[in-house]
Amino acid sequence: MALGRIQVPARARRGEVVEARVLIRHAMETGFRREADGRAVPMNVVNTVTCRHAGREVFRAELGSGISANPYFAFWFRAEESGEVTVEWVDDAGERGVASARIEVS
Template sequence: MALARLQVSPSVRAGEAVEVRLLVQHPMETGFRRESDGRAVPMNVVNSLVCRLGAVEVLRAEFGSGVSANPYLSFWIVPPASGELVVEWVDDAGVKGRVAATIAVT
């Protein structure tokens, strides 16, 4: 299951900066952890993530095992026009996730 929250103010004045906050539910396994029976848990992290507003790429990120479980990310944008803010990511196991929010520029 790829659960996530994307928080951004639904309406923004033109030219105004707005904070985008993203929380992805993911264990971000480092590969250094073992199960109670001694089996090593393979590394599995969200290795890449991309945020788009309409067709424009807003932010791209690569993560290693040094990012905490349930990765949190916040950044600031000036949306040029109304549109759907979409964040997509993929982990080492190939599992993809997507979360979206609508921004209205007034």
């Protein structure tokens, strides 16, 4: 279940620096956990999160098992033009997710 979301302000002035918030549903398995029967649960974390706006990468995170389950990020970007702010992520199993939010720039 690749589920996540991004929140940005609905409106901004051109050039204004605004905050983006991202929340992703993911167990962030460390690889150190075992099932009740002793089987090791393989490591599987969201290893990359990338946020793009106006054709540019505004934020990218490379992650390991030290990020909490259901990862949360808040960061900033310069609002350049009206359109989608898109966040994409991928985990160690290759599962991808994407979420976007619209910003109106005047």
